[in-house]
Amino acid sequence: MSPSGRTDAELVAGLVAGDEDALGALYDRHADAIFRAAFRLLGDRGQAEDVLQETMLALWNRAETYDASVASLAAWLLTIARNRSVDRLRARARRPVSTLLGAAPGAATDDTAIDRLVAGGELVGVAAARPDPASAAEASWLAGAVRQALAAIPAPERQALELAYYHDLSQSEIAARLGWPLGTVKTRTRRALGRLRVVLAEVLGPDTGLRVLPAVSSVEAFGTLTGGGSDGSR
Amino acid sequence: MDHVEVRQWLTDALAGGILPSVLDDLAAPPGAGGAAADPAAEEVRAHLTACDACRAEAGALVATGVLLAAATPDDVLAPVAARERILRSIHETGMVRVPAASRPPVGAPAPAAPLAGARPTDPARRRWRLVPALASVAMAAVIVGGLVMVGNMSHQRDVAQAEVAALGELASASGHILARPDHGQVPLVGADGTSMGMVVFSPSSGQVAVWSRDLAGMASGTRYDCFLVRGSSLTLIGWMDDAGDVAYWIGQAPAGLTLGHAGDRIVVQADAPGAAPVLSGTF
Numbered sequence: 001m002s003p004s005g006r007t008d009a010e011l012v013a014g015l016v017a018g019d020e021d022a023l024g025a026l027y028d029r030h031a032d033a034i035f036r037a038a039f040r041l042l043g044d045r046g047q048a049e050d051v052l053q054e055t056m057l058a059l060w061n062r063a064e065t066y067d068a069s070v071a072s073l074a075a076w077l078l079t080i081a082r083n084r085s086v087d088r089l090r091a092r093a094r095r096p097v098s099t100l101l102g103a104a105p106g107a108a109t110d111d112t113a114i115d116r117l118v119a120g121g122e123l124v125g126v127a128a129a130r131p132d133p134a135s136a137a138e139a140s141w142l143a144g145a146v147r148q149a150l151a152a153i154p155a156p157e158r159q160a161l162e163l164a165y166y167h168d169l170s171q172s173e174i175a176a177r178l179g180w181p182l183g184t185v186k187t188r189t190r191r192a193l194g195r196l197r198v199v200l201a202e203v204l205g206p207d208t209g210l211r212v213l214p215a216v217s218s219v220e221a222f223g224t225l226t227g228g229g230s231d232g233s234r
Numbered sequence: 235m236d237h238v239e240v241r242q243w244l245t246d247a248l249a250g251g252i253l254p255s256v257l258d259d260l261a262a263p264p265g266a267g268g269a270a271a272d273p274a275a276e277e278v279r280a281h282l283t284a285c286d287a288c289r290a291e292a293g294a295l296v297a298t299g300v301l302l303a304a305a306t307p308d309d310v311l312a313p314v315a316a317r318e319r320i321l322r323s324i325h326e327t328g329m330v331r332v333p334a335a336s337r338p339p340v341g342a343p344a345p346a347a348p349l350a351g352a353r354p355t356d357p358a359r360r361r362w363r364l365v366p367a368l369a370s371v372a373m374a375a376v377i378v379g380g381l382v383m384v385g386n387m388s389h390q391r392d393v394a395q396a397e398v399a400a401l402g403e404l405a406s407a408s409g410h411i412l413a414r415p416d417h418g419q420v421p422l423v424g425a426d427g428t429s430m431g432m433v434v435f436s437p438s439s440g441q442v443a444v445w446s447r448d449l450a451g452m453a454s455g456t457r458y459d460c461f462l463v464r465g466s467s468l469t470l471i472g473w474m475d476d477a478g479d480v481a482y483w484i485g486q487a488p489a490g491l492t493l494g495h496a497g498d499r500i501v502v503q504a505d506a507p508g509a510a511p512v513l514s515g516t517f
Contacts, residue, residue, distance in 0.1 A: 035312035043303030146305035
Protein backbone atom coordinates (compact mmCIF):
# COMPACT_ATOMS: atom_id res chain seq x y z
CA MET A 1 0.00 0.00 0.00
CA SER A 2 1.31 3.48 -0.79
CA PRO A 3 2.18 5.64 2.22
CA SER A 4 -0.61 8.06 1.43
CA GLY A 5 -3.18 5.28 1.78
CA ARG A 6 -2.10 4.31 5.28
CA THR A 7 -3.52 5.62 8.53
CA ASP A 8 -1.51 7.85 10.83
CA ALA A 9 -1.01 4.96 13.22
CA GLU A 10 0.29 2.75 10.42
CA LEU A 11 2.64 5.46 9.26
CA VAL A 12 3.96 6.02 12.79
CA ALA A 13 4.58 2.29 13.06
CA GLY A 14 6.47 2.63 9.80
CA LEU A 15 8.58 5.40 11.30
CA VAL A 16 9.47 3.22 14.25
CA ALA A 17 10.53 0.57 11.77
CA GLY A 18 12.79 3.07 9.99
CA ASP A 19 10.56 3.79 7.01
CA GLU A 20 11.57 7.24 5.75
CA ASP A 21 8.74 7.24 3.21
CA ALA A 22 6.35 7.24 6.14
CA LEU A 23 7.92 10.47 7.37
CA GLY A 24 7.32 12.11 4.01
CA ALA A 25 3.72 10.97 4.00
CA LEU A 26 3.15 12.30 7.51
CA TYR A 27 4.77 15.59 6.54
CA ASP A 28 2.43 15.95 3.59
CA ARG A 29 -0.53 15.20 5.83
CA HIS A 30 0.24 17.49 8.78
CA ALA A 31 2.81 20.14 7.77
CA ASP A 32 0.33 22.80 6.72
CA ALA A 33 -1.62 22.64 9.98
CA ILE A 34 1.58 22.71 12.03
CA PHE A 35 2.89 25.68 10.08
CA ARG A 36 -0.39 27.56 10.48
CA ALA A 37 -0.49 26.92 14.21
CA ALA A 38 3.06 28.18 14.64
CA PHE A 39 2.48 31.19 12.41
CA ARG A 40 -0.65 32.15 14.33
CA LEU A 41 1.41 32.27 17.49
CA LEU A 42 4.64 33.71 16.18
CA GLY A 43 3.62 35.95 13.29
CA ASP A 44 6.87 35.14 11.53
CA ARG A 45 7.20 32.85 8.54
CA GLY A 46 10.81 31.89 9.14
CA GLN A 47 10.26 31.06 12.78
CA ALA A 48 7.09 29.12 11.96
CA GLU A 49 9.09 27.10 9.46
CA ASP A 50 11.70 26.41 12.15
CA VAL A 51 8.96 25.16 14.46
CA LEU A 52 7.66 22.92 11.69
CA GLN A 53 11.12 21.45 11.27
CA GLU A 54 11.55 20.89 15.01
CA THR A 55 8.13 19.26 15.24
CA MET A 56 8.85 16.85 12.40
CA LEU A 57 12.23 16.06 13.91
CA ALA A 58 10.55 15.30 17.23
CA LEU A 59 8.13 13.00 15.41
CA TRP A 60 11.00 11.16 13.80
CA ASN A 61 13.05 10.87 16.99
CA ARG A 62 10.20 10.13 19.39
CA ALA A 63 7.72 8.16 17.32
CA GLU A 64 7.80 5.33 19.87
CA THR A 65 6.41 7.59 22.54
CA TYR A 66 3.27 8.47 20.59
CA ASP A 67 0.22 6.72 22.06
CA ALA A 68 -2.80 6.72 19.75
CA SER A 69 -5.08 5.87 22.67
CA VAL A 70 -4.25 9.21 24.32
CA ALA A 71 -4.50 11.66 21.44
CA SER A 72 -4.70 11.86 17.69
CA LEU A 73 -1.42 12.33 15.92
CA ALA A 74 -2.55 15.76 14.75
CA ALA A 75 -3.20 16.85 18.33
CA TRP A 76 0.12 15.40 19.47
CA LEU A 77 2.03 17.24 16.76
CA LEU A 78 0.19 20.50 17.36
CA THR A 79 1.00 20.27 21.05
CA ILE A 80 4.68 19.93 20.22
CA ALA A 81 4.46 22.84 17.79
CA ARG A 82 2.65 24.98 20.33
CA ASN A 83 5.24 24.28 23.02
CA ARG A 84 8.07 25.11 20.64
CA SER A 85 6.31 28.32 19.63
CA VAL A 86 5.71 29.40 23.22
CA ASP A 87 9.39 28.74 23.95
CA ARG A 88 10.21 31.17 21.17
CA LEU A 89 7.77 33.78 22.45
CA ARG A 90 9.35 33.63 25.86
CA ALA A 91 12.83 33.93 24.40
CA ARG A 92 11.64 36.84 22.30
CA ALA A 93 10.32 38.62 25.37
CA ARG A 94 13.74 38.33 27.01
CA ARG A 95 15.65 39.87 24.12
CA PRO A 96 16.90 43.44 24.32
CA VAL A 97 14.70 44.67 21.50
CA SER A 98 11.61 43.56 23.37
CA THR A 99 12.73 45.45 26.42
CA LEU A 100 13.43 48.41 24.21
CA LEU A 101 9.98 48.35 22.66
CA GLY A 102 8.31 47.65 25.96
CA ALA A 103 9.93 50.75 27.43
CA ALA A 104 8.85 52.97 24.59
CA PRO A 105 6.59 55.89 25.45
CA GLY A 106 2.97 54.96 25.24
CA ALA A 107 3.54 51.26 25.37
CA ALA A 108 0.96 49.39 27.38
CA THR A 109 1.96 48.38 30.87
CA ASP A 110 -1.11 46.83 32.43
CA ASP A 111 -1.87 43.15 32.38
CA THR A 112 -4.72 42.74 29.97
CA ALA A 113 -4.65 39.85 27.58
CA ILE A 114 -4.03 42.15 24.68
CA ASP A 115 -1.08 43.73 26.43
CA ARG A 116 0.47 40.41 27.15
CA LEU A 117 -0.13 39.55 23.55
CA VAL A 118 1.60 42.73 22.45
CA ALA A 119 4.51 42.00 24.72
CA GLY A 120 4.85 38.70 22.94
CA GLY A 121 5.56 36.66 26.01
CA GLU A 122 2.38 35.08 27.21
CA LEU A 123 0.14 34.57 24.25
CA VAL A 124 -1.35 31.12 24.49
CA GLY A 125 -4.95 31.74 23.62
CA VAL A 126 -4.53 31.28 19.89
CA ALA A 127 -2.74 27.99 20.27
CA ALA A 128 -4.33 25.24 18.28
CA ALA A 129 -3.74 22.61 20.90
CA ARG A 130 -6.63 22.81 23.31
CA PRO A 131 -6.22 26.09 25.16
CA ASP A 132 -8.42 26.60 28.17
CA PRO A 133 -11.97 27.69 27.29
CA ALA A 134 -11.52 31.31 28.35
CA SER A 135 -8.36 31.74 26.30
CA ALA A 136 -9.91 29.95 23.37
CA ALA A 137 -12.91 32.23 23.49
CA GLU A 138 -10.69 35.28 23.71
CA ALA A 139 -8.57 34.08 20.81
CA SER A 140 -11.62 33.36 18.73
CA TRP A 141 -13.00 36.80 19.48
CA LEU A 142 -9.69 38.42 18.60
CA ALA A 143 -9.42 36.56 15.32
CA GLY A 144 -12.96 37.56 14.48
CA ALA A 145 -12.23 41.19 15.28
CA VAL A 146 -9.19 41.18 13.02
CA ARG A 147 -11.12 39.54 10.19
CA GLN A 148 -13.84 42.14 10.56
CA ALA A 149 -11.25 44.89 10.49
CA LEU A 150 -9.71 43.40 7.36
CA ALA A 151 -13.12 43.22 5.73
CA ALA A 152 -13.58 46.93 6.35
CA ILE A 153 -10.48 47.79 4.31
CA PRO A 154 -10.94 48.64 0.63
CA ALA A 155 -10.61 45.47 -1.38
CA PRO A 156 -7.45 46.32 -3.34
CA GLU A 157 -5.58 47.25 -0.17
CA ARG A 158 -6.81 44.16 1.65
CA GLN A 159 -5.82 41.98 -1.28
CA ALA A 160 -2.28 43.36 -1.33
CA LEU A 161 -1.86 42.86 2.41
CA GLU A 162 -3.28 39.33 2.48
CA LEU A 163 -1.16 38.17 -0.44
CA ALA A 164 1.95 39.52 1.22
CA TYR A 165 1.32 38.58 4.82
CA TYR A 166 -0.56 35.31 4.60
CA HIS A 167 0.57 33.92 1.28
CA ASP A 168 4.22 34.96 1.25
CA LEU A 169 4.18 36.78 -2.05
CA SER A 170 6.83 39.43 -2.55
CA GLN A 171 5.81 42.88 -3.66
CA SER A 172 7.10 42.09 -7.15
CA GLU A 173 5.10 38.86 -7.26
CA ILE A 174 1.96 40.68 -6.17
CA ALA A 175 2.56 43.33 -8.83
CA ALA A 176 2.94 40.64 -11.49
CA ARG A 177 -0.09 38.69 -10.35
CA LEU A 178 -2.43 41.65 -10.09
CA GLY A 179 -0.99 43.73 -12.92
CA TRP A 180 -0.26 46.69 -10.66
CA PRO A 181 2.81 48.89 -10.69
CA LEU A 182 5.24 47.98 -7.94
CA GLY A 183 4.76 51.37 -6.30
CA THR A 184 1.04 50.76 -6.11
CA VAL A 185 1.60 47.45 -4.35
CA LYS A 186 3.81 49.11 -1.77
CA THR A 187 1.44 51.98 -1.16
CA ARG A 188 -1.64 49.82 -0.90
CA THR A 189 0.03 47.37 1.44
CA ARG A 190 1.23 50.10 3.76
CA ARG A 191 -2.09 51.86 3.65
CA ALA A 192 -3.90 48.63 4.45
CA LEU A 193 -1.81 48.23 7.57
CA GLY A 194 -2.47 51.80 8.56
CA ARG A 195 -6.22 51.39 8.19
CA LEU A 196 -6.11 48.10 10.04
CA ARG A 197 -4.37 49.67 12.99
CA VAL A 198 -6.88 52.45 13.23
CA VAL A 199 -9.85 50.10 13.07
CA LEU A 200 -8.37 47.64 15.54
CA ALA A 201 -7.46 50.40 17.96
CA GLU A 202 -11.07 51.53 17.92
CA VAL A 203 -12.35 47.99 18.43
CA LEU A 204 -9.85 46.79 21.00
CA GLY A 205 -9.45 49.96 23.00
CA PRO A 206 -6.71 52.46 23.71
CA ASP A 207 -4.40 50.19 25.70
CA THR A 208 -3.46 47.75 23.02
CA GLY A 209 -0.38 49.57 21.83
CA LEU A 210 -1.90 49.84 18.38
CA ARG A 211 -2.48 53.55 18.81
CA VAL A 212 1.10 54.38 19.53
CA LEU A 213 1.30 56.64 16.54
CA PRO A 214 2.82 59.93 17.63
CA ALA A 215 2.35 61.61 14.29
CA VAL A 216 -0.48 59.53 13.00
CA SER A 217 -4.07 59.47 14.15
CA SER A 218 -5.90 58.75 10.94
CA VAL A 219 -5.58 56.80 7.77
CA GLU A 220 -4.97 59.98 5.84
CA ALA A 221 -2.15 61.01 8.09
CA PHE A 222 -0.65 57.55 7.84
CA GLY A 223 -0.78 57.80 4.08
CA THR A 224 1.11 61.06 4.25
CA LEU A 225 3.66 59.65 6.60
CA THR A 226 4.33 56.63 4.44
CA GLY A 227 4.69 58.28 1.11
CA GLY A 228 1.82 60.51 0.18
CA GLY A 229 -1.92 60.52 0.18
CA SER A 230 -2.39 58.93 -3.20
CA ASP A 231 -2.29 55.17 -3.67
CA GLY A 232 0.53 55.50 -6.13
CA SER A 233 -1.46 54.05 -8.98
CA ARG A 234 -1.39 57.14 -11.08
CA MET B 235 17.23 57.21 7.39
CA ASP B 236 14.58 59.60 8.57
CA HIS B 237 11.41 58.73 10.49
CA VAL B 238 9.35 58.05 7.39
CA GLU B 239 11.92 55.72 5.86
CA VAL B 240 12.39 53.79 9.07
CA ARG B 241 8.66 53.30 9.48
CA GLN B 242 8.24 52.25 5.87
CA TRP B 243 11.04 49.75 6.28
CA LEU B 244 9.44 48.27 9.39
CA THR B 245 6.00 48.29 7.80
CA ASP B 246 7.30 46.36 4.78
CA ALA B 247 8.87 43.81 7.14
CA LEU B 248 5.53 43.41 8.89
CA ALA B 249 3.67 43.00 5.61
CA GLY B 250 6.14 40.31 4.59
CA GLY B 251 5.51 38.32 7.78
CA ILE B 252 9.09 38.68 8.96
CA LEU B 253 8.99 41.55 11.45
CA PRO B 254 9.84 39.43 14.54
CA SER B 255 12.91 37.99 12.83
CA VAL B 256 13.93 41.42 11.64
CA LEU B 257 13.67 42.77 15.18
CA ASP B 258 15.69 39.82 16.43
CA ASP B 259 18.39 40.75 13.96
CA LEU B 260 18.23 44.37 15.05
CA ALA B 261 18.70 43.27 18.64
CA ALA B 262 21.99 41.64 17.72
CA PRO B 263 25.10 43.71 18.43
CA PRO B 264 26.26 45.90 15.54
CA GLY B 265 28.44 43.90 13.21
CA ALA B 266 26.92 40.59 14.22
CA GLY B 267 24.07 38.63 12.74
CA GLY B 268 21.75 39.51 9.92
CA ALA B 269 21.55 43.20 10.61
CA ALA B 270 25.18 43.69 9.76
CA ALA B 271 24.70 42.14 6.35
CA ASP B 272 22.09 44.75 5.44
CA PRO B 273 23.22 48.38 5.61
CA ALA B 274 19.59 49.52 5.71
CA ALA B 275 18.95 47.37 8.75
CA GLU B 276 21.96 48.85 10.44
CA GLU B 277 20.59 52.33 9.78
CA VAL B 278 17.21 51.33 11.21
CA ARG B 279 18.88 49.91 14.30
CA ALA B 280 20.80 53.11 14.88
CA HIS B 281 17.67 55.19 14.36
CA LEU B 282 15.56 53.10 16.75
CA THR B 283 18.22 53.32 19.40
CA ALA B 284 17.94 57.09 19.38
CA CYS B 285 14.29 57.68 18.51
CA ASP B 286 11.58 57.09 21.12
CA ALA B 287 8.79 57.83 18.66
CA CYS B 288 9.93 55.28 16.12
CA ARG B 289 10.46 52.66 18.80
CA ALA B 290 6.89 53.26 19.82
CA GLU B 291 5.86 52.88 16.21
CA ALA B 292 7.77 49.61 15.98
CA GLY B 293 5.95 48.40 19.07
CA ALA B 294 2.63 49.24 17.46
CA LEU B 295 3.63 47.32 14.35
CA VAL B 296 4.54 44.32 16.48
CA ALA B 297 1.10 44.47 18.06
CA THR B 298 -0.51 44.65 14.65
CA GLY B 299 1.47 41.63 13.52
CA VAL B 300 0.41 39.60 16.53
CA LEU B 301 -3.22 40.31 15.77
CA LEU B 302 -2.86 39.64 12.06
CA ALA B 303 -1.19 36.33 12.80
CA ALA B 304 -3.96 35.33 15.17
CA ALA B 305 -6.40 35.69 12.31
CA THR B 306 -4.40 33.51 9.90
CA PRO B 307 -6.92 31.83 7.59
CA ASP B 308 -7.05 28.08 7.13
CA ASP B 309 -5.85 28.20 3.55
CA VAL B 310 -2.36 29.31 4.53
CA LEU B 311 0.12 26.57 3.61
CA ALA B 312 3.62 25.67 4.64
CA PRO B 313 6.20 26.93 2.13
CA VAL B 314 6.60 24.42 -0.67
CA ALA B 315 10.38 24.66 -0.56
CA ALA B 316 10.41 23.75 3.12
CA ARG B 317 9.54 20.10 2.51
CA GLU B 318 12.77 19.03 0.87
CA ARG B 319 14.91 21.06 3.24
CA ILE B 320 13.22 19.75 6.37
CA LEU B 321 13.23 16.10 5.32
CA ARG B 322 16.87 16.36 4.30
CA SER B 323 17.74 17.96 7.62
CA ILE B 324 16.00 15.19 9.55
CA HIS B 325 17.85 12.62 7.48
CA GLU B 326 21.14 14.29 8.38
CA THR B 327 20.59 15.11 12.03
CA GLY B 328 17.77 12.87 13.24
CA MET B 329 18.37 9.64 15.06
CA VAL B 330 19.40 6.70 12.97
CA ARG B 331 16.55 4.26 12.53
CA VAL B 332 17.42 0.77 11.43
CA PRO B 333 15.01 -0.72 8.89
CA ALA B 334 12.65 -3.20 10.49
CA ALA B 335 13.95 -6.12 8.48
CA SER B 336 17.32 -5.95 10.24
CA ARG B 337 16.19 -5.76 13.85
CA PRO B 338 13.37 -7.04 16.04
CA PRO B 339 10.62 -4.75 17.27
CA VAL B 340 10.47 -3.46 20.79
CA GLY B 341 8.68 -5.93 23.01
CA ALA B 342 9.20 -8.91 20.76
CA PRO B 343 9.97 -12.08 22.65
CA ALA B 344 13.60 -13.04 22.83
CA PRO B 345 14.79 -16.32 21.43
CA ALA B 346 14.70 -19.15 23.87
CA ALA B 347 17.22 -18.64 26.63
CA PRO B 348 20.00 -21.19 26.74
CA LEU B 349 20.33 -23.66 29.53
CA ALA B 350 21.74 -22.45 32.79
CA GLY B 351 25.34 -21.51 32.42
CA ALA B 352 25.44 -21.98 28.66
CA ARG B 353 26.58 -19.30 26.27
CA PRO B 354 24.16 -17.94 23.69
CA THR B 355 25.30 -18.79 20.19
CA ASP B 356 22.61 -17.21 18.01
CA PRO B 357 24.17 -14.06 16.49
CA ALA B 358 20.74 -12.76 15.62
CA ARG B 359 19.66 -12.77 19.24
CA ARG B 360 18.29 -9.40 20.07
CA ARG B 361 20.30 -7.03 22.16
CA TRP B 362 19.03 -3.71 23.31
CA ARG B 363 21.01 -0.91 24.73
CA LEU B 364 19.60 0.64 27.85
CA VAL B 365 19.74 3.66 30.04
CA PRO B 366 17.00 5.12 32.23
CA ALA B 367 14.31 6.70 30.17
CA LEU B 368 14.71 10.22 31.47
CA ALA B 369 18.44 10.16 31.25
CA SER B 370 18.27 8.83 27.74
CA VAL B 371 16.10 11.66 26.57
CA ALA B 372 18.47 14.21 28.03
CA MET B 373 21.48 12.46 26.58
CA ALA B 374 19.86 12.19 23.19
CA ALA B 375 19.21 15.91 23.23
CA VAL B 376 22.82 16.59 24.08
CA ILE B 377 24.05 14.30 21.37
CA VAL B 378 21.72 15.70 18.76
CA GLY B 379 22.82 19.18 19.72
CA GLY B 380 26.36 18.01 19.47
CA LEU B 381 25.72 16.73 15.97
CA VAL B 382 25.15 20.24 14.78
CA MET B 383 28.52 21.28 16.11
CA VAL B 384 30.65 18.54 14.69
CA GLY B 385 29.88 19.71 11.18
CA ASN B 386 31.90 17.72 8.74
CA MET B 387 33.34 15.38 11.35
CA SER B 388 31.41 12.57 9.80
CA HIS B 389 32.93 9.77 11.82
CA GLN B 390 32.08 11.33 15.13
CA ARG B 391 28.65 12.11 13.81
CA ASP B 392 28.07 8.53 12.78
CA VAL B 393 29.09 7.32 16.21
CA ALA B 394 26.86 9.87 17.88
CA GLN B 395 23.96 9.01 15.62
CA ALA B 396 24.31 5.35 16.46
CA GLU B 397 24.19 6.21 20.13
CA VAL B 398 21.19 8.44 19.64
CA ALA B 399 19.45 5.58 17.87
CA ALA B 400 20.23 3.22 20.72
CA LEU B 401 19.13 5.71 23.31
CA GLY B 402 15.92 6.33 21.47
CA GLU B 403 15.14 2.63 21.47
CA LEU B 404 16.10 2.48 25.10
CA ALA B 405 13.78 5.34 26.01
CA SER B 406 10.91 3.52 24.43
CA ALA B 407 11.73 0.14 25.93
CA SER B 408 12.27 1.54 29.40
CA GLY B 409 9.08 3.47 29.11
CA HIS B 410 7.17 0.32 28.30
CA ILE B 411 8.51 -1.43 31.37
CA LEU B 412 8.06 1.47 33.74
CA ALA B 413 4.50 1.95 32.50
CA ARG B 414 3.55 -1.52 33.70
CA PRO B 415 1.79 -1.28 37.06
CA ASP B 416 3.79 -4.21 38.45
CA HIS B 417 7.21 -2.93 37.43
CA GLY B 418 10.05 -3.19 39.89
CA GLN B 419 13.60 -1.94 40.26
CA VAL B 420 16.74 -3.54 41.62
CA PRO B 421 19.88 -1.47 42.22
CA LEU B 422 23.09 -2.97 40.96
CA VAL B 423 26.17 -2.57 43.12
CA GLY B 424 29.83 -3.21 42.52
CA ALA B 425 32.08 -5.49 44.53
CA ASP B 426 32.68 -2.69 47.03
CA GLY B 427 28.98 -1.98 47.45
CA THR B 428 29.00 1.15 45.31
CA SER B 429 25.85 1.78 43.31
CA MET B 430 26.75 1.17 39.67
CA GLY B 431 23.58 0.46 37.75
CA MET B 432 19.96 -0.60 37.76
CA VAL B 433 17.59 -3.32 36.68
CA VAL B 434 13.97 -2.57 35.85
CA PHE B 435 11.56 -5.35 35.14
CA SER B 436 7.94 -6.35 34.86
CA PRO B 437 6.94 -9.78 36.23
CA SER B 438 3.76 -9.89 34.17
CA SER B 439 5.35 -9.10 30.84
CA GLY B 440 8.72 -10.66 31.53
CA GLN B 441 10.50 -7.58 30.16
CA VAL B 442 13.73 -6.67 31.84
CA ALA B 443 16.32 -3.98 31.33
CA VAL B 444 19.80 -3.73 32.76
CA TRP B 445 22.18 -0.79 32.53
CA SER B 446 25.32 0.65 34.01
CA ARG B 447 27.57 3.60 33.40
CA ASP B 448 30.48 2.18 35.34
CA LEU B 449 31.62 -0.97 33.61
CA ALA B 450 35.35 -0.77 33.07
CA GLY B 451 36.64 -2.09 29.81
CA MET B 452 33.52 -1.57 27.77
CA ALA B 453 35.36 0.68 25.36
CA SER B 454 37.74 -2.13 24.52
CA GLY B 455 34.87 -4.36 23.50
CA THR B 456 34.62 -6.56 26.57
CA ARG B 457 31.34 -8.42 26.66
CA TYR B 458 29.39 -8.51 29.89
CA ASP B 459 26.84 -11.23 30.48
CA CYS B 460 23.74 -10.92 32.64
CA PHE B 461 22.68 -13.92 34.71
CA LEU B 462 19.67 -14.62 36.84
CA VAL B 463 20.66 -16.59 39.93
CA ARG B 464 18.02 -18.62 41.72
CA GLY B 465 19.33 -20.87 44.40
CA SER B 466 22.18 -22.77 42.81
CA SER B 467 20.87 -22.28 39.27
CA LEU B 468 22.56 -19.77 37.00
CA THR B 469 20.64 -18.72 33.87
CA LEU B 470 22.07 -16.47 31.22
CA ILE B 471 19.44 -13.92 30.27
CA GLY B 472 21.44 -11.76 27.88
CA TRP B 473 24.57 -9.76 27.37
CA MET B 474 25.31 -6.09 27.46
CA ASP B 475 26.96 -4.03 24.82
CA ASP B 476 28.76 -0.75 24.94
CA ALA B 477 27.53 2.49 23.50
CA GLY B 478 29.56 5.43 24.57
CA ASP B 479 29.76 5.46 28.32
CA VAL B 480 26.69 3.35 28.95
CA ALA B 481 26.32 -0.41 28.85
CA TYR B 482 22.83 -1.81 28.61
CA TRP B 483 20.64 -4.66 27.66
CA ILE B 484 16.93 -5.20 27.46
CA GLY B 485 15.03 -8.31 26.66
CA GLN B 486 12.71 -10.97 27.89
CA ALA B 487 13.07 -13.20 30.92
CA PRO B 488 13.67 -16.83 30.00
CA ALA B 489 10.54 -18.91 29.71
CA GLY B 490 9.46 -20.35 33.06
CA LEU B 491 11.36 -17.77 35.09
CA THR B 492 9.19 -15.13 36.73
CA LEU B 493 11.13 -12.02 37.60
CA GLY B 494 10.94 -10.49 41.04
CA HIS B 495 11.09 -13.72 43.03
CA ALA B 496 12.37 -12.87 46.49
CA GLY B 497 15.97 -13.87 46.92
CA ASP B 498 16.76 -14.07 43.22
CA ARG B 499 19.83 -12.17 42.08
CA ILE B 500 20.98 -10.53 38.92
CA VAL B 501 24.71 -10.69 38.33
CA VAL B 502 26.80 -9.21 35.57
CA GLN B 503 30.24 -10.48 34.74
CA ALA B 504 32.75 -10.25 31.92
CA ASP B 505 32.70 -12.97 29.31
CA ALA B 506 36.12 -14.31 30.22
CA PRO B 507 37.39 -17.41 31.94
CA GLY B 508 37.40 -17.05 35.70
CA ALA B 509 35.79 -13.64 35.63
CA ALA B 510 34.12 -12.57 38.85
CA PRO B 511 30.81 -10.71 39.00
CA VAL B 512 31.29 -6.97 38.62
CA LEU B 513 27.68 -6.05 39.35
CA SER B 514 24.98 -7.71 41.39
CA GLY B 515 21.56 -6.96 42.73
CA THR B 516 19.02 -8.86 44.81
CA PHE B 517 15.28 -8.92 44.18
